[in-house]
Amino acid sequence: MSTYQLPARVILQEEGPREGFQSEALIPVDEKLRLIHGLAETGLEVINCASFVDVRRVPQMADAEEVAARICRRDGVRYTGIWLNGKGFERAMNSGLDLIPNVFTSVSDTFARNNTGRNKAELLQVQSGLIEHYKQAGMRLGAAHIFTAFGCPYEGKFNADQCLDAVDSLLRACEEHAETPSVVYLCDTVGAANPLSIKKTVNLVRDRWPTMEFALHLHDTRGMGLSNVLAGLECGIQRFDTSVAGLGGCPFAGNKAAAGNVCTEDVALMCEEMGISTGLDLDLLAQVARMAEEIVGHPLPGKFMKAGRIPSSSIHAAS
Amino acid sequence: MSTYQLPARVILQEEGPREGFQSEALIPVDEKLRLIHGLAETGLEVINCASFVDVRRVPQMADAEEVAARICRRDGVRYTGIWLNGKGFERAMNSGLDLIPNVFTSVSDTFARNNTGRNKAELLQVQSGLIEHYKQAGMRLGAAHIFTAFGCPYEGKFNADQCLDAVDSLLRACEEHAETPSVVYLCDTVGAANPLSIKKTVNLVRDRWPTMEFALHLHDTRGMGLSNVLAGLECGIQRFDTSVAGLGGCPFAGNKAAAGNVCTEDVALMCEEMGISTGLDLDLLAQVARMAEEIVGHPLPGKFMKAGRIPSSSIHAAS
Numbered sequence: 001m002s003t004y005q006l007p008a009r010v011i012l013q014e015e016g017p018r019e020g021f022q023s024e025a026l027i028p029v030d031e032k033l034r035l036i037h038g039l040a041e042t043g044l045e046v047i048n049c050a051s052f053v054d055v056r057r058v059p060q061m062a063d064a065e066e067v068a069a070r071i072c073r074r075d076g077v078r079y080t081g082i083w084l085n086g087k088g089f090e091r092a093m094n095s096g097l098d099l100i101p102n103v104f105t106s107v108s109d110t111f112a113r114n115n116t117g118r119n120k121a122e123l124l125q126v127q128s129g130l131i132e133h134y135k136q137a138g139m140r141l142g143a144a145h146i147f148t149a150f151g152c153p154y155e156g157k158f159n160a161d162q163c164l165d166a167v168d169s170l171l172r173a174c175e176e177h178a179e180t181p182s183v184v185y186l187c188d189t190v191g192a193a194n195p196l197s198i199k200k201t202v203n204l205v206r207d208r209w210p211t212m213e214f215a216l217h218l219h220d221t222r223g224m225g226l227s228n229v230l231a232g233l234e235c236g237i238q239r240f241d242t243s244v245a246g247l248g249g250c251p252f253a254g255n256k257a258a259a260g261n262v263c264t265e266d267v268a269l270m271c272e273e274m275g276i277s278t279g280l281d282l283d284l285l286a287q288v289a290r291m292a293e294e295i296v297g298h299p300l301p302g303k304f305m306k307a308g309r310i311p312s313s314s315i316h317a318a319s
Numbered sequence: 320m321s322t323y324q325l326p327a328r329v330i331l332q333e334e335g336p337r338e339g340f341q342s343e344a345l346i347p348v349d350e351k352l353r354l355i356h357g358l359a360e361t362g363l364e365v366i367n368c369a370s371f372v373d374v375r376r377v378p379q380m381a382d383a384e385e386v387a388a389r390i391c392r393r394d395g396v397r398y399t400g401i402w403l404n405g406k407g408f409e410r411a412m413n414s415g416l417d418l419i420p421n422v423f424t425s426v427s428d429t430f431a432r433n434n435t436g437r438n439k440a441e442l443l444q445v446q447s448g449l450i451e452h453y454k455q456a457g458m459r460l461g462a463a464h465i466f467t468a469f470g471c472p473y474e475g476k477f478n479a480d481q482c483l484d485a486v487d488s489l490l491r492a493c494e495e496h497a498e499t500p501s502v503v504y505l506c507d508t509v510g511a512a513n514p515l516s517i518k519k520t521v522n523l524v525r526d527r528w529p530t531m532e533f534a535l536h537l538h539d540t541r542g543m544g545l546s547n548v549l550a551g552l553e554c555g556i557q558r559f560d561t562s563v564a565g566l567g568g569c570p571f572a573g574n575k576a577a578a579g580n581v582c583t584e585d586v587a588l589m590c591e592e593m594g595i596s597t598g599l600d601l602d603l604l605a606q607v608a609r610m611a612e613e614i615v616g617h618p619l620p621g622k623f624m625k626a627g628r629i630p631s632s633s634i635h636a637a638s
Contacts, residue, residue: 157631191626196325196593222623223585223588223589223623224589224592227589230550269543273516273543301620310541311476
């Protein structure tokens, strides 16, 4: 009989207000705050609230500073943000959010150029600059992100070795500054992974860096989102980026249809049903997921919020 | 490094025109036929086309005979139907469909009574009658179905032993008539399974009946549909009921939201991406899935049909 090697506990990090809203039409700041405050009640430890990026390219995040300034903080919750360069980091620093200094690269050179205007080599230079920024601010490196870890629409699917090479180049760039991230996120930026590629890649990089924590940032672009989470859990992954209600995926937007992160409450339900603790209040999460649908004004892909729970035992079955 | 024990080939059996349309408003016969004929082009070997059940309870299937009569048959495709009693079997016999004589029971007594008006003991009696009907028609028993194999809304979740008991009682009833089904379907009728319960249950019943084929009939009610397929694949399951576009799940119908079977083309994509052959034309399936959305007049949950394929290799990457 085959057995599972599942972790006892996982951490789900919320991406809805950041990556989710980034894919939507403009959302009023009050509504963004309503979602962030609702999420903070559910037991989430990390909520990504804003991107400090070029507002001409991402107008949905033009209000990043205002959102950050108006958050009513709850103890034990880290309200984070992202940035892609030194200028963005300065903005994030001034915003008062809980910064997690990070570096990133992309397995796909084409994606790197399209997304950041720089090729992979240039991107590594930017990371060196970012690490120096962090040092000047008296901060240690927290995380590293590998974009398009499993494939991209331009260069196709990547094998585990190609992902390993990208991790290696980024970690070497960190080492040159005597820094090491505490966690490396393998990001399935465009939903190119499958359960087998997740397993192969995670196992390969973990064999190479056995003391490093690896995490997964997954999108449910082609319906394999939760299967990929399951494959990750079977490899012992304990940290996942997720998005309440599957925010970011819109059933009415053609190819953007299912582009959201894996759905927070659906992932949480699967974990809890398998005996893996998430520390989250599932019923409250489902309420907040329905709030997210109300805020964006259209159905979102999350399923648990629509179907509800299964009763847990048959002891008091009707006779 | 953990390894997968995956089958080389799986068979996906299409439920869309039967179980899918059963959850929708009335669909004109011409439109049902358009879907059935489209599906038959994709490589599917089995298409469930109609239910021969009480039309007062399931008015969507009142046209079962007309649908059956007007199918333009394609070689190599079995056009099947279902029934729940001797009267339904007579109708199915006269319809000209490709019958798979079958028996069924339910782990949940409450579900059995609500769904069939009979408790489990009475239901077993009905099965004895059905087997005699099959014998009189000169047909051997083909399949057995275990409804609510993993849980039901009334009695909660079931453990593997409870499912095993139901399989045992049904197989014993068959034995009394010197019959054995060639395949036993474990049906997650209401989406109560999780990957761990799938593994535990499949492994338990296979240890008990090692020469019997077990298959899975799964619903994506709470988002775990494809994860449950993956768990089944890891146990070596090679036959799944699926529904094109996830037909049966309607994002606008409250609790019916995600009640469809797992989506044929999404399951097929996951299998093919992991190197498991389905014999299906995925691009054609995606076209038929979009046709299904057109026929029902609202979005359906399938994701691959909206997102399309990932390019398979990076050899000719843009430089």
